[in-house]
Amino acid sequence: MNTSTRQLLQISDAHKHYGTVEAVRGISLDVTEGEFLTFLGPSGCGKTTMLRMIAGFEALTRGEILLDGRPISQIEPYRRPVGMVFQNLALFPHLDVFENIAFGLRVRREAEAHISKQVRSALELVDLAEYGKRFIHQLSGGQKQRVALARALVLAPRILLLDEPLGAMDLKLRRQLQAELKDLQRRTGTTFLFVTHDQEEAMAMSDRIAVFRHGLIDQVGTPMDVYARPVTRFVADFVGDTNLLEGRIVIGGIEIADLGLKLPAATGSRAIGQQVAVSIRPEQVFLCAHDSSRVGGEVCAQVVSVEYAGMYVKLRLRHSGTGKEIKACFALGEGSMAAVSNENDLVSLRFGAHALLDQ
Amino acid sequence: MNHDDPTLRITRLFTDRRLLAIPMLLMIAIFLYGFVRIGFESFTPKGEFTLDLYTEFLSEPVYVRVLVRTVWVAVVTTCLCLLLGYPVAMLLARSRHRDLLLILLISPWLVSVVVRTFGWMILLGNRGAINLALKDLGLIETPIKMMFNATGVIIGLVHVLVPLMVICVLSVLIQAEKQLEEAATSLGASPVQTFARVIWPLSLPGVYLGASLTLLTSTGAIVTPLLLGGLRDGMLGTQIYQEIFSMFNFPRAAALAIILLVISFLLVLPLLAHESRMRRKRGL
Numbered sequence: 001m002n003t004s005t006r007q008l009l010q011i012s013d014a015h016k017h018y019g020t021v022e023a024v025r026g027i028s029l030d031v032t033e034g035e036f037l038t039f040l041g042p043s044g045c046g047k048t049t050m051l052r053m054i055a056g057f058e059a060l061t062r063g064e065i066l067l068d069g070r071p072i073s074q075i076e077p078y079r080r081p082v083g084m085v086f087q088n089l090a091l092f093p094h095l096d097v098f099e100n101i102a103f104g105l106r107v108r109r110e111a112e113a114h115i116s117k118q119v120r121s122a123l124e125l126v127d128l129a130e131y132g133k134r135f136i137h138q139l140s141g142g143q144k145q146r147v148a149l150a151r152a153l154v155l156a157p158r159i160l161l162l163d164e165p166l167g168a169m170d171l172k173l174r175r176q177l178q179a180e181l182k183d184l185q186r187r188t189g190t191t192f193l194f195v196t197h198d199q200e201e202a203m204a205m206s207d208r209i210a211v212f213r214h215g216l217i218d219q220v221g222t223p224m225d226v227y228a229r230p231v232t233r234f235v236a237d238f239v240g241d242t243n244l245l246e247g248r249i250v251i252g253g254i255e256i257a258d259l260g261l262k263l264p265a266a267t268g269s270r271a272i273g274q275q276v277a278v279s280i281r282p283e284q285v286f287l288c289a290h291d292s293s294r295v296g297g298e299v300c301a302q303v304v305s306v307e308y309a310g311m312y313v314k315l316r317l318r319h320s321g322t323g324k325e326i327k328a329c330f331a332l333g334e335g336s337m338a339a340v341s342n343e344n345d346l347v348s349l350r351f352g353a354h355a356l357l358d359q
Numbered sequence: 360m361n362h363d364d365p366t367l368r369i370t371r372l373f374t375d376r377r378l379l380a381i382p383m384l385l386m387i388a389i390f391l392y393g394f395v396r397i398g399f400e401s402f403t404p405k406g407e408f409t410l411d412l413y414t415e416f417l418s419e420p421v422y423v424r425v426l427v428r429t430v431w432v433a434v435v436t437t438c439l440c441l442l443l444g445y446p447v448a449m450l451l452a453r454s455r456h457r458d459l460l461l462i463l464l465i466s467p468w469l470v471s472v473v474v475r476t477f478g479w480m481i482l483l484g485n486r487g488a489i490n491l492a493l494k495d496l497g498l499i500e501t502p503i504k505m506m507f508n509a510t511g512v513i514i515g516l517v518h519v520l521v522p523l524m525v526i527c528v529l530s531v532l533i534q535a536e537k538q539l540e541e542a543a544t545s546l547g548a549s550p551v552q553t554f555a556r557v558i559w560p561l562s563l564p565g566v567y568l569g570a571s572l573t574l575l576t577s578t579g580a581i582v583t584p585l586l587l588g589g590l591r592d593g594m595l596g597t598q599i600y601q602e603i604f605s606m607f608n609f610p611r612a613a614a615l616a617i618i619l620l621v622i623s624f625l626l627v628l629p630l631l632a633h634e635s636r637m638r639r640k641r642g643l
Contacts, residue, residue, distance in 0.1 A: 055545055056544070078547055086542060090536060090538040090539050090541065090542035091542075104546035107543075107547050107552050107556070161545075
């Protein structure tokens with residue numbers, strides 16, 4: 001990582017145990033100032049618990065979190081320069097929009113003139129300038145979302161924690177709010193720590209994604225890293241769609257028994273003969289017209305089903321030799337239609353990029 | 360299905376929800392009849408319309424003192440109930456053993472008010488347990504007068520009414536989202552500020568309800584003031600009791616009852632008005 005960027009938050013060996021249940025089992029992670037980092041994982045993977053420990057709603061069982069180099073456990077939760085947007089938004093029903101946003105400033109006993117100036121600019125930031133006098137129940141879902149953001153951002157927190165705030169929205173609104181959220185993050189330069197179980201959402205917004213599994217982080221990286229070079233089976237499977245295949249390290253590459261095929265690969269420090277899993281994304285499976293004189297690196301397969309999904313087409317294929325099912329996906333561009341086949345057609349397959357996975 | 364089946368028709372007749380109007384109307388009729396009768400009685404003690412009973416009451420210092428004492432005792436009782444009950448409600452709202460604690464809380468209601476009040480007499484009397492203990496410890500020379508005065512009445516009433524307040528406040532506290540407190544914390548509010556700016560305002564409907572019930576119950580209380588307050592320092596309730604059972608002066612008792620009604624109403628009205636204003640604001 002670039003040495004000129006500052007480590008805003010350093011999590012080292014964080015643990016959280018509830019009785020015998022280990023929700024977080026040793027997480028270490030650095031958060032860089034100004035980045036949009038997403039905790040991605042299925043429910044119960046410890047991502048929200050980790051977020052709540054940063055906010056101070058849960059205490060660490062073991063480990064430490066440093067905020068600007070200072071142990072966070074020494075700072076009372078309400079004194080932490082950390083903002084939060086809750087899953088249910090948790091707006092105050094007894095206050096109007098203006099007072100909701102002014103809440104943090106009033107608690108700090110800021111001067112009235114300062115408060116009203118700050119709140120007004122926060123309202124403008126989220127495009128709700130005319131809504132100050134409204135009560136929460138008079139707002140739409142998207143507007144509530146923006147009030148919750150303004151309420152947290154008006155305090156200029158060092159880091160903003162977002163706990164699945166888009167979880168309850170319908171798909172279209174989600175997509176729109178994702179864009180707004182990302183835009184807001186860029187404009188304010190605030191560090192965002194976003195929790196979600198939606199991998200598409202994570203890919204769309206994040207600078208980096210930390211993939212959580214069973215209270216541990218499997219992989220941290222840019223969306224492209226995590227997608228193209230997953231390091232575990234779980235990451236490969238959870239982020240995007242993939243073909244998980246069993247293979248064995250041989251000289252100069254891997255032999256994939258599922259395909260009866262040897263692929264050249266950088267095997268790193270893995271020993272010859274070692275069993276590995278291989279992930280090949282559907283769009284890295286290429287179709288060619290069937291040719292009985294099989295060229296090396298190609299396998300023969302039969303089309304099981306064809307599914308059109310607008311911009312692209314998804315195929316399910318069955319390997320003619322091993323019977324292994326293979327998923328393939330093509331963008332519908334020029335020429336590609338020619339390769340798209342009907343059910344039961346025999347085709348030849350070639351494979352592009354793949355990733356070796358640790359078990 | 361055969362719509363002319365007689366059993367079905369009878370079943371339908373008895374399960375018709377409109378039937379519930381009958382007991383309701385009966386209740387309203389009886390209440391209204393009593394109310395009108397009492398009002399009539401108080402305005403026509405000698406067969407003709409007159410305000411004599413009211414002017415007589417309000418120009419007699421002894422009665423005015425009874426009136427003031429009634430309001431005073433009710434207000435102090437309500438404040439004490441709130442002060443004691445609110446923290447208990449907060450504790451219960453957060454407790455994992457809420458059900459068990461609730462049963463403990465209302466268990467005194469299993470014992471009749473009369474019995475409980477006698478219990479207080481044993482504790483509070485000049486030769487009661489508390490005074491004896493204090494004397495034995497050398498903390499006091501002469502017994503503290505805690506009975507047959509307003510203090511005794513208030514202690515007795517608070518004991519009876521605290522659970523009511525706790526339940527009213529608890530009912531709104533458990534509805535309030537836990538995350539609102541966390542939201543306040545994340546916005547920099549200390550626990551005290553969180554209470555003042557979030558928990559307290561959100562619990563106001565419960566507080567108003569609890570206060571209304573304690574005010575109404577304590578203004579109209581009879582047994583507790585009769586036993587712990589004595590006859591000299593009476594309240595409106597005991598006064599009515601005396602007018603009926605000692606003086607047999609029904610018209611005056613009726614006038615007092617009307618005054619009691621008006622007083623209770625005036626005490627509760629501002630609470631109800633503020634509550635409904637809040638509701639409208641929040642769109643409930």
